[in-house]
Amino acid sequence: MRFIRDIHAEKEATGKPTISFEFFPFKTSEGEETFFDKTLPALMTARPDYASVTYGAGGSTREKTLEIVERIQNDFDLTTMAHLTCVRHTQAEIGGILDEAAQRGIQNILALRGDPPPGEEWAQAKGGFEYASELVSFLRERGGFGVGVAGFPEGHIDCSEGRDVDWHHLVGKINSGVDLIITQMFFDNADYFQLADFLGGQGVSAPLFPGIIPVASAAQIKKFSTMCGATLPNKFVSRLDSLGDDAEAVREYGIEYATGQCRELLERGAPGLHFYTLNKSKSVLRILDNLGLG
Numbered sequence: 001m002r003f004i005r006d007i008h009a010e011k012e013a014t015g016k017p018t019i020s021f022e023f024f025p026f027k028t029s030e031g032e033e034t035f036f037d038k039t040l041p042a043l044m045t046a047r048p049d050y051a052s053v054t055y056g057a058g059g060s061t062r063e064k065t066l067e068i069v070e071r072i073q074n075d076f077d078l079t080t081m082a083h084l085t086c087v088r089h090t091q092a093e094i095g096g097i098l099d100e101a102a103q104r105g106i107q108n109i110l111a112l113r114g115d116p117p118p119g120e121e122w123a124q125a126k127g128g129f130e131y132a133s134e135l136v137s138f139l140r141e142r143g144g145f146g147v148g149v150a151g152f153p154e155g156h157i158d159c160s161e162g163r164d165v166d167w168h169h170l171v172g173k174i175n176s177g178v179d180l181i182i183t184q185m186f187f188d189n190a191d192y193f194q195l196a197d198f199l200g201g202q203g204v205s206a207p208l209f210p211g212i213i214p215v216a217s218a219a220q221i222k223k224f225s226t227m228c229g230a231t232l233p234n235k236f237v238s239r240l241d242s243l244g245d246d247a248e249a250v251r252e253y254g255i256e257y258a259t260g261q262c263r264e265l266l267e268r269g270a271p272g273l274h275f276y277t278l279n280k281s282k283s284v285l286r287i288l289d290n291l292g293l294g
Contacts, residue, residue, distance in 0.1 A: 001079045003146035004050050004108050005179040008207055008271065011049060018272030019046065019293060020209065023072075023279055024054045025064040035279055036071070042281040044076055046288050049272070052110055052148075052182075055083035062097065070104040081148060082106050085114020086135055090127035094135070098142060108146040110182065111135040133173040140177035149173050151181040151199075151208060153191035157229030167195065171202045178206050182274050185213040185230050187257075189264050196270075207271040212262060214275070214283035215240070215254030217247070255283050259290040266291070 011018045021043055026032040053068045069080045082101055084094070101109070113132040129135050132149060139147050151170055155163030174181065181199075186192055192210050199208060215221045218240040225232050236257065243249045262273055275284045288294040 001073050001105055001107050003179070004079060004081060004148065005146050007049050007079060008180065012207075012271065017266055017270070017293070018049045018207070018209065019288070020050045020052065020272065020274045021048050021277050021284065022052045022054065022211075022274065023068070023277060025056065025068060026279070031279070036075070039277075039279060039281045040072070040076060042285065043277070044078070046285060046294055048078065050079040050081060050108070052081040052083060052274075055085050055112070055114065066097075066101055066104055066106065069101075069106050073105060079108065080106070081108035081110050081146075083110045083112060084135070085112045086125070086129040086132065087114040088125050088128075090125055091129065091138065092127070094128075094138065095142070098139070098145070102144060107144070108148065109139060110148045110150070111139060111178075112150055131169075131173075133169075133176045136173055136176040136178060146179045147177060148180045148182060149178050151183045151195060152229075153183050153186045153195045154229060154231060167198050171199065171204060174199075174204055174206055180206055181208045183208065183211045184228055185211050185224070185276055187225075187230065187236055187261070188233055189261055189268075191231075192265065192270070193268065209272050209274040210261075210265050210270050211274045211276060212258055212287075213278070214251075214258045214287060216251050216278070216280070216283060218243070218250055221254075251283060255286045255290070258283070259287050262287060262291055 159166035
């Protein structure tokens with residue numbers, strides 16, 4: 001497999017956007033079977049440049065995350081990045097995880113502070129890291145991995161000092177040795193462009209990939225936005241509410257809205273698109289087809 005920074009450099013040289021998909025570990029064996037037999041083969045028809053696999057709250061999917069990344073890379077020849085968090089891990093444990101990742105042929109890590117298990121408060125593990133920037137530095141000192149981090153166009157929900165302070169923290173994190181930034185989901189492109197302009201003004205050259213989620217359920221997206229602090233525009237919410245329980249109409253609107261978001265992002269210079277697929281294929285494929293990227 002390859003470093004994502006090299007893959008992006010090649011795409012950038014051709015003037016084409018870098019397209020990537022995010023997946024999460026499966027809750028059931030049936031879900032795993034569906035993903036590898038149907039969902040991923042369908043998504044591969046879009047010729048993605050790389051993928052990523054999330055890491056459960058409190059490190060709950062540690063082994064599964066690495067297994068899935070390895071299988072995607074081996075069975076589908078798709079470079080895949082493993083998420084890694086600081087939660088409940090000592091530095092020695094993180095070193096062991098990285099040893100295993102390297103043995104499995106994993107070359108790219110998304111370094112995150114991470115979320116605690118449901119119902120628990122964030123707490124630094126004894127002998128562990130408090131901030132993602134420390135994990136980034138650890139990865140760089142170790143060597144051998146491409147490193148990505150998360151960026152928050154509206155500021156991290158836990159940063160009580162506000163968006164500007166969070167963005168300055170992000171610059172520090174990037175300066176610890178980062179190849180790329182993937183944003184949390186957002187629904188107003190102005191937030192992405194403001195973050196991009198700020199990072200550019202700080203001399204950041206690493207690509208800022210916008211994270212896009214196609215809305216499939218009004219209740220689900222409202223829950224997600226509350227959990228992560230992403231604002232839903234009033235017109236967007238009004239339209240969802242007007243569609244009521246018509247699931248198909250909501251999905252179609254989600255495709256329409258995300259297509260518009262993506263088109264403007266690419267036209268105004270975003271380096272690519274990172275889709276939060278929720279382990280589904282149809283909406284993402286429709287959006288890429290609408291953009292002429294399918």
